[in-house]
Amino acid sequence: xxxxxxxxxxxxxxxxxxxxxxxxxxxxxxxxxxxxxxxxxxxxxxxxxxxxxxxxxxxxxxxxxxxxxxxxxxxxxxxxxxxxxxxxxxxxxxxxxxxxxxxxxxxxxxxxxxxxxxxxxxxxxxxxxxxxxxxxxxxxxxxxxxxxxxxxxxxxxxxxxxxxxxxxxxxxxxxxxxxxxxxxxxxxxxxxxxxxxxxxxxxxxxxxx
Amino acid sequence: xxxxxxxxxxxxxxxxxxxxxxxxxxxxxxxxxxxxxxxxxxxxxxxxxxxxxxxxxxxxxxxxxxxxxxxxxxxxxxxxxxxxxxxxxxxxxxxxxxxxxxxxxxxxxxxxxxxxxxxxxxxxxxxxxxxxxxxxxxxxxxxxxxxxxxxxxxxxxxxxxxxxxxxxxxxxxxxxxxxxxxxxxxxxxxxxxxxxxxxxxxxxxxxxxxxxxxxxxxxxxxxxxxxxxxxxxxxxxxxxxxxxxxxxxxxxxxxxxxxxxxxxxxxxxxxxxxxxxxxxxxxxxxxxxxxxxxxxxxxxxxxxxxxxxx
Numbered sequence: 001x002x003x004x005x006x007x008x009x010x011x012x013x014x015x016x017x018x019x020x021x022x023x024x025x026x027x028x029x030x031x032x033x034x035x036x037x038x039x040x041x042x043x044x045x046x047x048x049x050x051x052x053x054x055x056x057x058x059x060x061x062x063x064x065x066x067x068x069x070x071x072x073x074x075x076x077x078x079x080x081x082x083x084x085x086x087x088x089x090x091x092x093x094x095x096x097x098x099x100x101x102x103x104x105x106x107x108x109x110x111x112x113x114x115x116x117x118x119x120x121x122x123x124x125x126x127x128x129x130x131x132x133x134x135x136x137x138x139x140x141x142x143x144x145x146x147x148x149x150x151x152x153x154x155x156x157x158x159x160x161x162x163x164x165x166x167x168x169x170x171x172x173x174x175x176x177x178x179x180x181x182x183x184x185x186x187x188x189x190x191x192x193x194x195x196x197x198x199x200x201x202x203x204x205x206x207x208x209x
Numbered sequence: 210x211x212x213x214x215x216x217x218x219x220x221x222x223x224x225x226x227x228x229x230x231x232x233x234x235x236x237x238x239x240x241x242x243x244x245x246x247x248x249x250x251x252x253x254x255x256x257x258x259x260x261x262x263x264x265x266x267x268x269x270x271x272x273x274x275x276x277x278x279x280x281x282x283x284x285x286x287x288x289x290x291x292x293x294x295x296x297x298x299x300x301x302x303x304x305x306x307x308x309x310x311x312x313x314x315x316x317x318x319x320x321x322x323x324x325x326x327x328x329x330x331x332x333x334x335x336x337x338x339x340x341x342x343x344x345x346x347x348x349x350x351x352x353x354x355x356x357x358x359x360x361x362x363x364x365x366x367x368x369x370x371x372x373x374x375x376x377x378x379x380x381x382x383x384x385x386x387x388x389x390x391x392x393x394x395x396x397x398x399x400x401x402x403x404x405x406x407x408x409x410x411x412x413x414x415x416x417x418x419x420x421x422x423x424x425x426x427x428x429x430x431x432x433x434x435x436x437x438x439x440x441x442x443x444x445x446x447x448x449x450x451x452x453x454x455x456x457x458x459x460x461x462x463x464x465x466x467x468x469x470x471x472x473x474x475x476x477x478x479x480x481x482x483x484x485x486x487x488x489x490x491x492x493x494x495x496x497x498x499x500x501x502x503x504x505x506x507x508x509x510x511x512x513x514x515x516x517x518x519x
Contacts, residue, residue: 006437007430007437007439008437009432009434009435009436009437010385010387010432010434010437011434012434047387049385049387049432049434049481051481089473089476103481104385104480104481104482105481106387106388106480106481126388127387127388127476127480127481129476129477129480129481130477131481131482132504134504134505134506134507135481135482135483135504137506137507138483138503138507139385140507140509141507141508141509141512142433142434142507143434144509144512144513144516145512146434146435148512148515148516148519151519152519155519187516187519190512190516191513191516191517194509194512194513194516195513197507197509198509198510198513
């Protein structure tokens, strides 16, 4: 048994996949045990790291300030984040930043069920900082790599083929059970995100001529 | 009685090089204290040892462990205040910052490098850069997680006619800086000698209320999406990373009447950026020796080819 709880790694995930991660679970019955969302590619996430373009900020609070921020990724999908009095630093960043701006966000995934039974996935930010375009591009490539690794592990681990040599991963099995979402969708997000970076490069190259 | 005899023999071994005393003399002194004046044996031993230290004119710190230290490799040094022997090459000599220090620099062997200090009052021969020495009776020390060795009056220096390929025990980690933990920024340290504990509300856990000395540091977390590394930036590395010097940090805190503005400003400057960091590890930390912000354009090509192929 580990004596001290280790810090949770911040997962890299595009918004298209993150918003599909509606299933949450705990690893123990302890009230304070961390809550995980299950990524459809078969990985648990208790923290995420996101870099993208802050598109909109709105104070959606009624009695006190409660800020919503929308961060868009290269595929045009949006991360939604909410910060109120218990996240004062993140809330004040959302109050002060002028969209559009590149931001890096570290935060916890949260889910919320609407009245009509739909589950919304959002981020409760621990920190929000303004960053540059190079940092955003690096995040896109890194997130593409991590997503691709998950997609590969998922597809290698075929439940109908016990001889595929892959060890059955607990979270891949869980994702197969909880979701009916083809992982091909997430491979496509990877390709599109990377292609958008290449297109940017070509635009810049043309502009330089 | 036999117990006092053993104690006396041990004390004798510590001083036989410096003083002309017999085991019998020492035992007699112990005996007087213990049996006549009812002093506990441990206190008696301390008192007798101190008497001989005074006579020999040496500091307690310089008292060797009675010869026969362990010959250690540099990467094995993992605790302060141990008496050891090392064979190492003088990798670098630095400028001594105080008159009390005769020489300061870096020693290296196959397993890594370690800082050394040679005191002026120890009156030892001069070490030359690039030469290999066998150093007997040096004492280990630790500050901010970094170990060093101190040469002292009892240290024996022998030049060796050999060369050592100095090894590197550093690790290199990459990732996004996702957190700057509490206890970072402008901090106050206890000024008591060899304490340097970080003060909480002006109080040291060990020494109570003291006038702290300002310092800078960052306890950060580097995360690449697979692994998490805790990183410790000392003052120099913090200044390097943030561009905020200790003096500027003090001014900022003075203006705001609050030291926490410094860490806040640092968070805004560095969180969410990607870094490559190398340095030695200590407990769960990587201590920053070298650092580089990863700002060159990312290359999507390799990953794209892989993504298209599955």
